[in-house]
Structure formats: C-alpha cells, structure tokens
Amino acid sequence: MSLDIFWFLPTSGDTRYLGKSDFGRAPSNAYLRQIAVTAEHLGYDGLLIPTGSSCLDPWVTAASLVPVTQRIKLLVALRTSLGNPTASARQAATLDQALNGRLLLNVVPGGDAVELAGDGIFYDHDARYAAGDEFLTIWRKLLQGERVDFEGEHLHVEGAQNFFPPVSKPYPPLYFGGSSPAAHELAAKHVDAYLSWGEPPEAVAQKIADVRERAAKYGRTVRFGIRIHVIVRETSAEAWAAADRLISHLSDEEIERAQQNYARMDSEGQRRMAALHGGRRDQLVVGPNLWAGVGLVRGGAGTALVGNPEEVAARLQEYIDLGVDSFVLSGYPHLEESIRFAELVFPLLPGKKPVNLRDQTLTGGAFDARATESR
Numbered sequence: 001m002s003l004d005i006f007w008f009l010p011t012s013g014d015t016r017y018l019g020k021s022d023f024g025r026a027p028s029n030a031y032l033r034q035i036a037v038t039a040e041h042l043g044y045d046g047l048l049i050p051t052g053s054s055c056l057d058p059w060v061t062a063a064s065l066v067p068v069t070q071r072i073k074l075l076v077a078l079r080t081s082l083g084n085p086t087a088s089a090r091q092a093a094t095l096d097q098a099l100n101g102r103l104l105l106n107v108v109p110g111g112d113a114v115e116l117a118g119d120g121i122f123y124d125h126d127a128r129y130a131a132g133d134e135f136l137t138i139w140r141k142l143l144q145g146e147r148v149d150f151e152g153e154h155l156h157v158e159g160a161q162n163f164f165p166p167v168s169k170p171y172p173p174l175y176f177g178g179s180s181p182a183a184h185e186l187a188a189k190h191v192d193a194y195l196s197w198g199e200p201p202e203a204v205a206q207k208i209a210d211v212r213e214r215a216a217k218y219g220r221t222v223r224f225g226i227r228i229h230v231i232v233r234e235t236s237a238e239a240w241a242a243a244d245r246l247i248s249h250l251s252d253e254e255i256e257r258a259q260q261n262y263a264r265m266d267s268e269g270q271r272r273m274a275a276l277h278g279g280r281r282d283q284l285v286v287g288p289n290l291w292a293g294v295g296l297v298r299g300g301a302g303t304a305l306v307g308n309p310e311e312v313a314a315r316l317q318e319y320i321d322l323g324v325d326s327f328v329l330s331g332y333p334h335l336e337e338s339i340r341f342a343e344l345v346f347p348l349l350p351g352k353k354p355v356n357l358r359d360q361t362l363t364g365g366a367f368d369a370r371a372t373e374s375r
Helices: 029-042 058-068 085-098 113-118 125-143 181-190 201-217 236-246 252-263 268-277 309-320 334-348 370-374
Strands: 004-008 046-049 073-079 103-108 148-151 156-160 174-176 193-197 223-232 285-287 304-307 324-330
Touching: 004 334, 029 046, 029 058, 029 334, 046 058, 046 324, 058 073, 058 085, 073 085, 085 103, 085 125, 085 156, 125 148, 125 156, 125 181, 174 181, 181 201, 193 201, 193 268, 193 324, 201 223, 201 309, 223 236, 223 309, 223 334, 236 304, 252 268, 304 309, 309 324, 309 334, 324 334
Parallel strands: 004 046, 004 324, 046 073, 073 103, 103 174, 174 193, 193 223, 223 304, 223 324
Antiparallel strands: 148 156
C-alpha cells in the first residue's frame, strides 16, 4: 500500500527546546515557506496548517504557499464554530482553484471554550458539534453546486449558492480529529478521513472501530490517520537523548501551569492526552517507542515516536495494520526533523522513495572522483 505522509507547519513558532529558551524561531512567512518547499522536495504528501489564537491565520498562510509549491497538498483548518458556511465554501473553492486541486480541509469545531469566548463563540461541547453538523451539511451541498435553504438550531441560510466550483470533486476532502461520542458521530456522518492523536495502538483500534461502525449506519466509509510527533536518529540511544534534551529546559512550574490550563478544557482528546502521563516526568514512556513528553506543555497532539529508523517504522506499521493509511507528523525543529525523518525512515515505508544516495562514494568536493569505486 502507499501511505500519505504529511508534515506540520509551525505557525505559532518553532524551537529546539520546549518551554522558555533562547532558541525559539518566529513563524515568519519566509521560514514557513522554507519548511514547505523542503517538505515538497523531500516527497511529503501534504502539510498540516494548524489553527488557534496563537497561530497565524491558516488560510492566509496557505495562500502564501501557492506560488512556491507545485505538488504538495495543504491541509487547512476549517473552523465550523467561527465561520459562515456560505462564505467558507466560497473561500475553499477559491483556494482549491489556486492550488489546482491540492486543498484538504481539517474540520475544527474548537476544543477550548475560553479561546472560543475570545472570538465571541459561547457554544458548550456538544453544541459545537451540533453546529458543526449543520455547517458541514450546508457546506457540502454548496460545493456540489446545490442552492441551499436550511434552517437549523444554530444556522439558517436562504438561497445560498457557491458560483465558482472547486477543482476537487465533489469538494476538497475533509479531515477531522475528535475523541468524544459527539465527535465520532460528526466524523461518521461527514468526513473523509478521521485522525487520532498518537495514543497506544490498542486505544486507537477502539476509536477506529467505533467510527467505522457509526459510518456504516450512514452507508459511508472513512479513512484513518494518526497525528503524532517523531524523534528519529540513527541509533535508539541518540533518539532518546534528543527526547530528553527537548524537555530539558522545562521547569516543574511550567509543566504544572500547562497541565492546569489543559484540565479546564472540555476536550475529550486533550483529557486522554493528559491521562497518558499525568503531568509527571517519570511516566512519559506510554508504549514501545511511544513518549508523551511533548504533551507536558503542548496542547493537542502530545506524543512522539522515538527511536532508530527501524523502530519507528515498526511502530508506524502497527498503526497501518489497524487500517491507518495517513500520518501527520511533526518534530522539533520542524525544518531539521523533516529532513531527518525523510532520509532515515522513508526508505522503510511502503510507497516512499529514498531521498538520499546510498552506497556511493561522496566527499562533497568538486573533484569527487569515481575512480575510488574501482580501487
């Protein structure tokens, strides 16, 4: 089988060390373009462009990548709690035209009630998903060329139309991640690909089974993916040392503040991430090569696969065996780690071409004579 391997665009900034340090990188457009062009050159299939109050706007960022990329797909956040479905459909069709069919949408109803309140949105958890259901019902019909009249509990449109169709048919594919029953129902009814954060395989298997069963009730099938970080090095010892360095600047106070912040959220996925480690440095290995250190101070996806190339590939295969065919990866710093992962792990994955030259004599000099091969 051929896998979709995506990388991550750090639109809130990048770093070598989690927490406060002197090694942070601002999310300048020039730096984000550098990551995007590098990921495309290496052979990644897509880029996740995240959303949140601390992130640059994902739609403007995606538009800025149109002239510097040709092949790589862009997975852009679709905020169903914030946007109007008619305007969002027009926006998606326009960007998909500019990208010539390379647009993917990551449906985000919103996982932080405090952040949503700052945007003037006051839905509770289940109301966010109910509103998201209405949004996607309207949005999907518009992008398929229908004229829509709809009156629901949260949304109401009359004579809504989208006059400029997208290149992707019937519309740019919808991706989504959520762990609550309401989230699984939304995934089953509307999305093309369900993404789980990097929980142990047995937990992911239960989520896949539930979404699959719910989707069957609607006569639908859903693809599955994993959103996770990676820390890969030539040896396992080097990889685990890199994991330790990543959190070496964190204070206990920073960890406690972050965990208190996540505890107030009503996100089931965030609760499951926090439960893996309980905020403790001595409980970060939560499965073979599965490390929860990122989640000490980072919301959302908080686990990483750590190890040498063969170990990381083996762990990815465990998810593939469950039916997963897409991986949305990231690592710190994102530019350097994208290169490491592609060079070290791509040769071990189905359908991925090696990006490095093997078994050749290379010195990097202008007179790299091939005569050495005959000696």
